[in-house]
Amino acid sequence: MFRVLIIFATSLCLCELVKGDCGVVTKQQWGGLQPTHVQYLPRPVDLVIIQHTVTPMCTTDTACMDRMRNTQDYHMDTLGWWDIGSSFYVGGNGKVYEGAGWLHVGAQPWATTNAPLASLSSETTKVIIVEILYYLVNDGPTTQQLNAVKALLKCGVESGHLTSNYHVVGHRQLIATVSPGRNLYREIRTWPEWMEDVSSIKN
Known part of the structure; x- marks a missing residue:
């Protein structure tokens, strides 16, 4: 009986590992x-940056995993980054894909402390x-994508990855870019976590 309980507990742990923290599709899975x-x-x-890729929408699991692999290849092989650039990616299928994840700094040069193109102060590169x-x-995110982002951030707070009073900003607030797009930027400006004045987190 004891052996059965151990096997059952081990199975539950393995299921959680496969599922990934906050239900994201892990890097191993894609x-x-x-x-x-x-x-x-x-x-x-305490800071979350929302941005977008310059890629076509993916709406199936296969297409989104292909998009993740292609994005990582471009970031590492063409741009010379140490990994895929962002912490998480959200597909049109409503699934969240692990990039650098909760534990590691994203590989984008402007978001790292030691990069000449860094736009954030050293205290806020976390x-x-x-x-x-x-x-x-010109288009907007799908309802599935927005719900997936909100669920991810809620889970991030519950799991201790994000502070309870974290802030959200758009990519365009930090550097000269159209990202995350007009309609998505309009959306995040309605979120209670949105930070309008970013002067305190820029060099």
């Missing part, structure tokens, strides 16, 4: 490569970057 460098992220984090898999300049 076929991601290991980073060439790791910079650990002190937690809990950020979670959530990127929507779509080119959202």
Whole structure:
């Protein structure tokens, strides 16, 4: 009987590992490569940056996993980054995909402390970057994508990855870019966590 209980408990643990923290599709599941460098992220984090990719929408599991692999290849092989750039990616299928994740600093140069292009102050480079898999300049995110982002951030607070009073900003508030797109930016400006004045977190 004791052996059966041990096997059952082990199975539950394995299920949680496969599922991933906060239900995200893990890097292993979508076929991601290991980073060439790791910079650990002190937690809990109090800043979340929302941005978007410049890629077509993916609406199926297969298409979104392909998009993740292609994005990582571009970031690492073409741009020379140590890993895929953002913490998490959200597909049109409503699923969240692990990038750098909750534990590691994203590989985007402007978001790292030692990069000449850094736009954030050294005290606020501890950020979670959530990127929507779509080119959202004129279109809006799907309801599934918005719900997935909100669920991820809620889970982040409950799991101790985010502070209870974290702030959300749009990518365009920090550097000269249209990201996260006009309609998505309009949406996040209605969120209670949105920070309008970012002067305190920029160099």
